[in-house]
Amino acid sequence: MTSPRRRDAAGTRRLLLEAARRRFARNGYAATTVRDIADEAGVNVALINRYFASKEGLFEACLQGVGNELGDAVVGVDQVPRIIARQLSGAHKGEHPNQLLLLLRSSGDERAEEIRLGILRSFAERMAAAGNCAPGNEDCLLRAQVLLSAALGLALLRSTTTMEPLTSADEHDLLAPLQDLFDALLPGR
Amino acid sequence: MTSPRRRDAAGTRRLLLEAARRRFARNGYAATTVRDIADEAGVNVALINRYFASKEGLFEACLQGVGNELGDAVVGVDQVPRIIARQLSGAHKGEHPNQLLLLLRSSGDERAEEIRLGILRSFAERMAAAGNCAPGNEDCLLRAQVLLSAALGLALLRSTTTMEPLTSADEHDLLAPLQDLFDALLPGR
DNA sequence: GCGTCTTGTAAACAACTGCTGACTTACCAG
DNA sequence: CTGGTAAGTCAGCAGTTGTTTACAAGACGC
Incomplete structure (x- = not known):
């Protein structure tokens, strides 16, 4: 009942990207924290750095x-x-x-x-x-x-x-x- | 030679307001720190809270x-x-x-x-x-x-x-x- | 001079920031 | 079944954030 879609690297990457796009667009870069994004994506914070190296990297990917x-x-x-x-x-x-x-x-x-x-x-x-x-x-x-x-x-x-x-x-x-x-x-x- | 304009409450208040207007306008609210503003105004950080109660208060005053x-x-x-x-x-x-x-x-x-x-x-x-x-x-x-x-x-x-x-x-x-x-x-x- | 209020300074606080490392666990080839 | 690797978790670090507190010093009536 917990995790129907776990262990899906491409999927979580996409989830992070979409959440980041929403957050960055709505609140701007500085006002958005990586924990905000991770929570909205339902994903662990550390994965942002794994998949995008940094908050900056995630923002670049959004662009x-x-x-x-x-x-x-x-x-x-x-x-x-x-x-x-x-x-x-x-x-x-x-x-x-x-x-x-x-x-x-x-x-x-x-x-x-x-x-x-x-x-x-x-x-x-x-x-x-x-x-x-x-x-x-x-x-x-x-x-x-x-x-x-x-x-x-x-x-x-x-x-x-x-x-x-x-x-x-x-x-x-x-x-x-x-x-x-x-x-x-x-x-x- | 150090302080020609010290002890001027209204003056420092104005310095803070002007610096804050510049910073907030240029970089946005979240990306601007109170220390940035204080430094640009050449004023101690604590005076922001003294004169404007908070960063939010300073922002309101700018508006x-x-x-x-x-x-x-x-x-x-x-x-x-x-x-x-x-x-x-x-x-x-x-x-x-x-x-x-x-x-x-x-x-x-x-x-x-x-x-x-x-x-x-x-x-x-x-x-x-x-x-x-x-x-x-x-x-x-x-x-x-x-x-x-x-x-x-x-x-x-x-x-x-x-x-x-x-x-x-x-x-x-x-x-x-x-x-x-x-x-x-x-x-x- | 003394006393008091105002102005400015310095240091520190607790919370939060991005990020990292060590770890557990799921998945799959063999 | 099993070992290896990819995927995810967790706790914590070092630095920064806004704010507060305790203290020093100028201004001024007396």
């Missing part, structure tokens, strides 16, 4: 995961606002750890910061491309980065505050403002 | 300060983007602790959260008013909150990442995108 899952997204030209709206609303419901939020969480570690910045830059560039920016057009890239900032700020505010009607807005409610935002910043359509 | 200084801002209709741009660029240079960032920092404490939310809500409502929203128009308020999210996201991304051209953009560079953003979200002019 890697976000990078992989987001690597294929955002290609369609007109789908950018829809994708953002879905991410935001999906994240708000607890169904999935909010991946976008992790991109705003900093641990201070240099390697983790490299990963984080890499994802953010790539994301901004793909947004710029979706907005028909000419490669090398600095002003257009800046506008894409502003758009990215807006999406991330939205994710953060929705997850850490209670501010109606923003908090309760669903995917559909968010779509229209995001669409306007996209059209205004990247009118290259 | 109060932001609330007071931001209480009078944002009234002009067409000045919203300009004010935001100035805040963002002024904050980026180290001249002033970035007040906007503090509004994204959470300590978990309930009273501090009340203060933070109060400021944010008031800010959003004044933005909505500046956009000629009718009082009670939920959709218009939502758009103002999206605009606020964008500004805060911009502040956070600029302060915690290195992402050109966003990082080096000055007030003038930011004004045009922000103006478009404002016009798109609050076209009530």
Whole structure:
């Protein structure tokens, strides 16, 4: 009755990763303790160091995961606002750890910061491309980065505050403002 | 030669507040230690508890300060983007602790959260008013909150990442995108 | 001068942090 | 069945955290 799934290295690794993603995204790096993560995963604390070497290593792994899952997204030209709206609303419901939020969480570690910045830059560039920016057009890239900032700020505010009607807005409610935002910043359509 | 300004309760209180505002804004609540703050202020650690009762109390005082200084801002209709741009660029240079960032920092404490939310809500409502929203128009308020999210996201991304051209953009560079953003979200002019 | 309140200092506390090492136990090839 | 190894457990370490306490010293009325 105790352990239906014991002795499963890959499984516990995944449990730790998911718990860490949730905790880091919701509370930030410093405010999250390894014991918090281990408890939420239902796993012994020492296994964090076994599988990820350190708390920093676990955080890096979380970022890697976000990078992989987001690597294929955002290609369609007109789908950018829809994708953002879905991410935001999906994240708000607890169904999935909010991946976008992790991109705003900093641990201070240099390697983790490299990963984080890499994802953010790539994301901004793909947004710029979706907005028909000419490669090398600095002003257009800046506008894409502003758009990215807006999406991330939205994710953060929705997850850490209670501010109606923003908090309760669903995917559909968010779509229209995001669409306007996209059209205004990247009118290259 | 040692102490030109010793024995100044109000002065050290102010030094602590300023140092705390900088640290909390830049690194967040959990990642900032009371010894960090005291060292940056050039003041003994114990005085934090003397003057502010606790780390939480100091954080609350920081939020109060932001609330007071931001209480009078944002009234002009067409000045919203300009004010935001100035805040963002002024904050980026180290001249002033970035007040906007503090509004994204959470300590978990309930009273501090009340203060933070109060400021944010008031800010959003004044933005909505500046956009000629009718009082009670939920959709218009939502758009103002999206605009606020964008500004805060911009502040956070600029302060915690290195992402050109966003990082080096000055007030003038930011004004045009922000103006478009404002016009798109609050076209009530 | 003395006495007292205020301001600042120093040391220490208990709790918590990430992490480690020695250990038990499940699993599986032989 | 059995030995070896991978997987998980446990207790504890060394350092840090916020906070408190006891003490030293300036400011000031008298």
